[in-house]
Structures are given as structure tokens and as C-alpha cells.
Amino acid sequence: MAESQVIDQSATISPFLSKGLVLLFAVACALSVANVYYAQPLLDALAADFGFSQASIGIVITATQIGCALALLFVVPLGDLMNRRLLTMAQLCLLCAALIAVGMASSPAVLLLGMLSVGLLGTAMTQGLIAYAASAAAPAERGRVVGVAQGGVVIGLLLARTMAGWVADLSGWRAVYFVSAAMALLMLVVLSRMLPAQAQQTERISYLKLSGSMFTMLANERMLQIRGVIAMLMFAAFSIFWTALVLPLSAPPYSFSHTLIGSFGLVGVLGALAAARAGHWADHGHGQRTTGVALMLLLLSWLALAIMPYSLWALVLGIVLLDLGGQAIHVTNQSMIFKTQAAAHSRLVACYMIFYTVGSGLGAIASTALYAAAGWSGVCLLGAGVSLLALVFWGLSLRHMPQAPVDESESSSA
Numbered sequence: 001m002a003e004s005q006v007i008d009q010s011a012t013i014s015p016f017l018s019k020g021l022v023l024l025f026a027v028a029c030a031l032s033v034a035n036v037y038y039a040q041p042l043l044d045a046l047a048a049d050f051g052f053s054q055a056s057i058g059i060v061i062t063a064t065q066i067g068c069a070l071a072l073l074f075v076v077p078l079g080d081l082m083n084r085r086l087l088t089m090a091q092l093c094l095l096c097a098a099l100i101a102v103g104m105a106s107s108p109a110v111l112l113l114g115m116l117s118v119g120l121l122g123t124a125m126t127q128g129l130i131a132y133a134a135s136a137a138a139p140a141e142r143g144r145v146v147g148v149a150q151g152g153v154v155i156g157l158l159l160a161r162t163m164a165g166w167v168a169d170l171s172g173w174r175a176v177y178f179v180s181a182a183m184a185l186l187m188l189v190v191l192s193r194m195l196p197a198q199a200q201q202t203e204r205i206s207y208l209k210l211s212g213s214m215f216t217m218l219a220n221e222r223m224l225q226i227r228g229v230i231a232m233l234m235f236a237a238f239s240i241f242w243t244a245l246v247l248p249l250s251a252p253p254y255s256f257s258h259t260l261i262g263s264f265g266l267v268g269v270l271g272a273l274a275a276a277r278a279g280h281w282a283d284h285g286h287g288q289r290t291t292g293v294a295l296m297l298l299l300l301s302w303l304a305l306a307i308m309p310y311s312l313w314a315l316v317l318g319i320v321l322l323d324l325g326g327q328a329i330h331v332t333n334q335s336m337i338f339k340t341q342a343a344a345h346s347r348l349v350a351c352y353m354i355f356y357t358v359g360s361g362l363g364a365i366a367s368t369a370l371y372a373a374a375g376w377s378g379v380c381l382l383g384a385g386v387s388l389l390a391l392v393f394w395g396l397s398l399r400h401m402p403q404a405p406v407d408e409s410e411s412s413s414a
Contacts (some may be wrong), residue, residue: 016138017145017196025149026196027261028105030156030189032125035099035118035180036064037160040242041262042173043368044250049173050108054247058368061243065361067119071188072350072357076131079346081210082246082345084132085195088125091186096184103177106376118177126153127353131345134338136196141279143281150334154327160266161242165262201265214347223340224348228355228395230291234329235356237298239363240383241305241322244371248308254330267316271323287332288398294332296392302384309376 039046039060047057078087098121102114130149137145167176217224245264249256281290304318337348363386370378 025132026152029129029149029152033156034160035122037157038164038176039248041161041165045173055372058365061360061364063115064119065357067116068123068357071120071123072353076127076350077347079128079131091125092188095411096181098180099177103174115181127349131349134345146334147331150331155269158268159260161262161265169285170305217351224337231333233360235357236363237383237386238326239360240367243364244367248376267319268323271320287336290332292329294325297321299387302380306380
């Protein structure tokens with residue numbers, strides 16, 4: 001690619017973003033990320049239509065995660081090189097085409113290719129918008145803005161299951177993707193009018209150099225390395241639960257509909273909303289304390305989730321704890337890494353989310369395979385083990401964390 005101007009990630013149109021614009025970023029993130037997760041409550045229907053076994057149906061989620069990884073490596077970093085507004089519009093058009101292709105899929109190969117494309121474009125849109133919001137925000141509000149936008153991401157992925165189940169029960173699983181394509185077109189119109197402009201630097205950099213700088217970040221940025229590993233383990237636990245949940249709930253004695261299974265995602269919204277303040281705490285120097293508490297909640301959630309065969313109320317409690325802990329960790333992670341390099345938000349979020357993709361992909365395929373072999377108890381033991389590993393790693397990593405670039409005097413005012 002020819003050399004191009006680099007967007008100045010620290011430039012903003014005004015000192016602080018309006019509440020309406022921050023909310024728009026959150027809504028756009030929710031609608032974008034939902035596409036990556038629509039398939040989870042539909043796995044049984046997809047297995048029946050395309051001939052996948054119960055043990056292998058996790059490949060559908062894994063294909064989506066491969067698309068996510070490709071987006072993070074090759075597309076999301078373009079936000080540091082190109083005009084973000086134009087890049088966002090192009091991605092929305094392509095996402096609409098990919099959603100239609102999935103809805104029209106007639107073979108396993110076409111389905112998996114379509115899922116890969118949806119994962120690629122949905123992730124590129126979502127993470128591009130997170131970096132967009134971070135670069136447009138003033139430094140003093142960056143954690144809060146990222147927290148609100150990331151709250152939209154978590155609410156989007158949770159509500160995706162509810163929406164997918166409801167539409168699938170009414171009109172079949174294919175209608176889910178056609179409806180989403182229509183929403184992508186609507187989002188295209190709104191964002192084209194509302195996204196803020198950006199100032200530009202005169203510095204120039206090639207795409208190859210831009211891509212190579214990501215490997216340098218991964219190799220040298222200790223904050224990114226440590227928070228990335230925590231994210232990988234947290235998202236593996238997250239994926240282990242949500243990928244496997246549809247299998248016991250769709251089978252006897254429950255035999256729930258897709259709508260009812262998807263509605264459990266609404267419970268997680270409570271946790272996501274409660275954790276939105278984690279970005280504010282990170283802004284005031286409490287990121288490590290927030291992480292420790294959130295990881296303990298994540299581990300505790302599996303005790304409640306393991307009781308699901310005996311009580312659906314335990315399932316509800318477990319979902320709230322899981323999403324509260326996971327969201328708080330995720331917002332804190334991003335708030336902390338965005339402080340390391342102000343001119344590289346797109347590359348930082350791309351590098352960070354590579355850890356997420358690895359964790360989610362491995363968690364998805366391990367979850368369905370283990371459920372086939374050991375049932376729900378095996379899934380919960382796996383999730384608890386991964387969560388415990390994350391807590392232990394966080395504790396061991398404290399002495400290796402770089403000094404946070406936060407005025408400690410601010411923490412007393414939190």
C-alpha cells in the first residue's frame with residue numbers, strides 16, 4: 001500500500017465528547033459485535049441443517065474467531081493509517097454483504113466461509129470504533145469513554161443471543177442474518193452523518209511498517225503482554241460458558257426454545273452495566289485492585305453455574321457474576337493499555353484483541369468437545385480451572401507491571 005498520512009490519535013474536536021456521541025459509539029459497538037455472537041444460541045439448528053455432530057459444531061464459532069484474528073492482524077491497524085470515518089463506512093458495506101451470504105449459505109463450506117467473513121468484519125468494525133472513541137476522547141475521560149463503549153460491546157454480544165433466539169423461533173436461523181444486514185445499512189446512514197472528524201499529522205508511514213510495529217509492541221510492551229494474557233484466559237472462560245450453554249438447555253429435561261435460551265443473555269446485561277464504572281476506577285489508579293476483585297468474581301461464578309442442573313436461579317446468579325467480572329477486567333485492561341502509546345490506539349487494541357481471539361477460539365472448541373465427553377460438570381470444571389489460572393497469573397504478574405502513567409494523587413479523589 002502506498003504511504004499515507006497517519007491519524008493523530010490524541011486529537012479531538014472538543015476537550016470532552018458529548019454524552020450523545022459517546023452513546024452513539026456504544027450503540028454502534030453493540031450492533032457491530034452482535035454479528036460475531038449470533039451463532040451461539042443457534043448451534044443446534046446449524047448442526048441439524050448442515051450435518052455437524054454435537055462435538056464438532058464448535059467449529060462454527062472457531063471459524064468466526066479465525067475471522068476475528070485476521071481482522072486484528074490486517075484490518076484494525078488501518079485505523080492508525082487511514083481516515084477512520086471512510087474506513088468504517090467501507091467495512092459496514094462489506095459486513096452487510098457477508099451477512100447476506102451467511103443467510104443464503106447452502107453448504108458447510110459456504111457457511112464457514114461466511115462466518116469467517118462476519119467475524120472479520122464485525123471485529124474490524126467493533127475494535128475500530130473502540131479505538132476511534134479512545135482517540136477522540138480527552139485523556140482525562142478516556143477510561144470512562146472506553147468503559148461506556150466497551151459496555152456497548154458486552155451488551156451487544158449478550159443481547160445478540162436474545163435477538164438471535166427470538167428471530168430464529170419466528171422465522172428460522174437464516175432470518176437472523178438478514179435482519180442484521182438491514183440493521184447494518186441503517187447504521188451506515190447514521191454513522192456517516194454523526195461520526196466526528198479527525199485532525200491529521202504530516203508524519204507518514206507505510207502499511208508494512210505499521211504492521212511490523214505491532215510485533216514490536218507485542219515483544220516489548222510489558223503492559224500489553226500482561227494484560228493480554230489476563231484477557232486471553234478471561235475470554236476463554238467466557239467462551240467456554242456461552243458456547244456450551246445452548247446444548248444442555250436445548251435438550252431434555254429443559255428443551256427450551258431458542259428465544260428462551262437467548263433470553264439468558266439479558267441477565268448478563270446487569271453485570272455489564274454494573275462493570276461500566278471500571279474505566280473510571282482505572283482513570284484514578286485503581287486498575288489492579290479492580291482486576292483482582294473481578295477475577296475472584298469470575299472464579300466464584302462457576303460455583304453457581306455448576307448448580308444449573310438443580311436450579312435455574314443459580315444459572316442466573318452465575319451469569320451475572322461471570323459478566324460482571326469479565327466486563328470489569330476487559331474495560332480495565334483497555335483503559336490501562338491505551339495509556340502506553342497515545343498515537344497507536346488502533347494497533348494497541350488490535351494486539352490486545354489477538355489475545356482475546358485466541359482465548360475465545362480455544363474456549364469454544366474445547367467447550368463443546370468436553371461437553372460431549374463429560375457433560376455440564378466437565379464444562380464447569382474447565383471454566384473454573386481457566387479462571388483460577390487467570391487469578392494466579394494476575395497475582396504473580398503484579399511485581400512485573402510497569403509503573404502506571406497515572407498521578408497517584410488522583411486516586412485519593414476517586
